[in-house]
Amino acid sequence: MKMSLLRASLLAAGLAGGVWVAPTPALADYRAAEAALRSNDVAGAIPLLEDEAQHGNPVAAYNLGKIYESGNGGIQKDYVKAATWYRQAAEVGSMPTQFDGTQLGSQAADLIFAAQLYAQYGLARLYEAGRGVPQDSNEAVRWYRRAGDQDLDLAQLQLVRIYRQGSGAIAPDLAESTKWLERVAQGGNVSAMADLGTAYLQGIGVEKNAKTAHDWYERAAALGNSDALYNLGLLYQSGYSGQPDPIRAADYYNRAANQKNGRAMLALGDLYADGEGVPHNQIQALVWYELAAENGRAEAIAKRDALTRDLPEADVDQANAMAASWQPQGDRLSLPANALPSSPPSAPAAVPETTAPQTAAPAAPSSAEPAQPAEPATEASPAPDTLPPAAPPPAAFKPGADAAVSPGQPTAAPQQTPEQ
Secondary structure, eight states: OHHHHHHHHHHHHHEETTEEOOOOOOSSOHHHHHHHHHTTOHHHHHHHHHHHHHTTOHHHHHHHHHHHHHTGGGOOOOHHHHHHHHHHHHTTTSSOOOOOSGGGGGGHHHHHHHHHHHHHHHHHHHHHHTSSSOOOHHHHHHHHHHHHTTTOHHHHHHHHHHHHHOBTTBOOOHHHHHHHHHHHHHTTOHHHHHHHHHHHHHTSSSOOOHHHHHHHHHHHHHTTOHHHHHHHHHHHHHTTTSSOOHHHHHHHHHHHHTTTOHHHHHHHHHHHHHTSSSOOOHHHHHHHHHHHHHTTOTHHHHHHHHHHHHSOHHHHHHHHHHHHHOOOOOOOOOOOGGGOOOOOOOOOOOOOOOOOOOOOOOOOOTTSOOOSSSOOOOOOOOOOOSSOOOOOOOOOOOOOOOOOOOTTOOOOOOOOOOOO
């Protein structure tokens, strides 16, 4: 697909009135534009980029869209210009052009392909927010789909959000949302894997299937997702496959706790307090309640305070010292081959700006009727914004041990190899 896009642009460049003519190189020096962007001279780069873009360079057009949308480098934001340049880059291959791709070097095909995808995503965001173009959720979805159909996970995640929550004229459609979520997960997005597990567990847009939920949690857990590890603990503690397995539940909770997952720390505190799957040990319970409270679990505070009142002062002091010296340990699980993520194309720009994290897949809605376990955790989704999250800032143009156990470390839950 990438090469066909380049060939289409080359063909369009060489045909004039049905007669083959040599393509005319773009007039501006694109390398000079690159150099200006790298040196943060955005104002100096703009005329070079405009000249390149007017001769059909989609990477230059994408960069201009990004500059005018972000307003970096002292340039005033101009959403109308941003939409205009994004549209030109998004439509690469569908219009005649004098650009022959040689200025982009050996990576021309990949850069043109990426410029198209990220421009489609950027244009969709502007339509959804009504910036520089009329607000139009249907048009936003059309552009998100164009990028999502070519496997840009950022666009796919926006489709998950829109169909999960609804947006403007787009009504919620849980089946469509989960379809896109599964596509993102299949592409290697770890948060989407965990959220897809919850969708199957709760029956959000698909039939409930605890075994499929377990499998997606396992894939996400193998790649270090703490919510997936915690949810696996809940599954085994609840006996999703027949009989409760508190030992295995404790193992997953412990691994999630080592990712500083407050829910898992609280669950471990409960297991030690009750002697379920681990030895009954009130000091260990107090350690985990203290750590859970420090990691955002308000319900752990009451349990910590109640246990503090019941224990001898020496035991409380020991638990406090252990909690203060606790350090997370590395996860030793080897990665299954089908869990390895793929790498989406990078945005083909060098506009200097602060790196922003990629959007996580939206969490399952709280209104859905949960299956057991009752409270599967998901990655928190951002609240709807006037403008959906931007593409990650482009990287600069590219040239071709487990931690040691510290003294006072809380006792780990018994290790047991998970079933594959």
